[in-house]
Amino acid sequence: MEGDHLWYEAAHVVGITNALNVAADGLAALPAVTALLPPVAETGVDQPTGELFAEIRAFYGRGDVPPVFRFLARDPAYAADVWAATRRAFGDNKLARRFKEALAFAVSLTSRSEWGTGFHLGEMKRLGVGDAGVMEVIGVTQMFSSYTKIADTLQLEPDMGDIAPVDDSPAPGGPPR
Amino acid sequence: MPTVRLRDASEYPDPARKLFELSKSWFNHDFKHPPAMSRVMAWDPEFGGPHGRAMKRAMAPGEWSRGEKEMVAAVVSGVNACAY
Numbered sequence: 001m002e003g004d005h006l007w008y009e010a011a012h013v014v015g016i017t018n019a020l021n022v023a024a025d026g027l028a029a030l031p032a033v034t035a036l037l038p039p040v041a042e043t044g045v046d047q048p049t050g051e052l053f054a055e056i057r058a059f060y061g062r063g064d065v066p067p068v069f070r071f072l073a074r075d076p077a078y079a080a081d082v083w084a085a086t087r088r089a090f091g092d093n094k095l096a097r098r099f100k101e102a103l104a105f106a107v108s109l110t111s112r113s114e115w116g117t118g119f120h121l122g123e124m125k126r127l128g129v130g131d132a133g134v135m136e137v138i139g140v141t142q143m144f145s146s147y148t149k150i151a152d153t154l155q156l157e158p159d160m161g162d163i164a165p166v167d168d169s170p171a172p173g174g175p176p177r
Numbered sequence: 178m179p180t181v182r183l184r185d186a187s188e189y190p191d192p193a194r195k196l197f198e199l200s201k202s203w204f205n206h207d208f209k210h211p212p213a214m215s216r217v218m219a220w221d222p223e224f225g226g227p228h229g230r231a232m233k234r235a236m237a238p239g240e241w242s243r244g245e246k247e248m249v250a251a252v253v254s255g256v257n258a259c260a261y
Binding site: 142 | 178179180181183204206210212213214217224228231232234235236239240241244245246247248249250252253254255256259260
């Protein structure tokens with residue numbers, strides 16, 4: 001996993017996953033919130049929102065739009081941008097989409113996002129990850145949820161930061177160094 | 178600053194020092210001193226032993242590569258806001 005590109009991609013997945021989880025668990029899943037701010041209906045919407053929902057359904061290969069996107073679609077322009085970032089972050093690139101779903105599952109599990117954990121587990125399985133592969137991600141997530149707390153409790157200082165090689169490549173599209 | 182005094186490798190008994198050598202091959206890096214976490218886990222072999230075996234089992238290549246698992250570990254550490 002050498003080269004900064006991979007790590008930038010991973011960071012984007014982590015960020016947008018957390019953003020979706022915050023809205024999914026903290027807003028879209030709460031009846032007290034949706035009673036006051038109802039999500040946009042699946043059907044009978046204006047054309048831009050309908051196209052957005054169609055794209056989301058196609059990307060996830062499902063017949064419904066995840067509630068978080070219907071909630072965000074209360075502001076269609078905002079929802080479109082969040083979706084564009086989500087689609088970009090999760091699309092196949094240097095990292096494969098199925099692995100990105102594994103990262104998102106680990107992030108969701110670690111941050112106790114009920115919606116994110118279930119959603120990304122479903123995506124992992126849909127994209128062909130087997131039970132053993134899921135358990136591997138759970139194992140790594142659990143073990144590093146232990147190491148991190150041991151390190152924090154003892155306030156250990158980083159001592160392995162220099163074991164990875166430095167990537168001297170320029171920014172994408174930038175002049176050579 | 179750590180809340181405990183991290184012992185030098187030479188302060189540990191032989192079995193622990195052998196494990197420190199193994200950590201070099203695990204990380205494929207010639208550490209000047211064993212990583213702090215290795216020294217912490219060696220403090221109580223009855224805890225560190227099974228914990229380390231569980232970690233090695235979890236990190237072994239399977240459906241995901243070791244590199245992919247290191248990335249999962251990194252994002253979990255990030256979400257846990259752990260700088261170590």
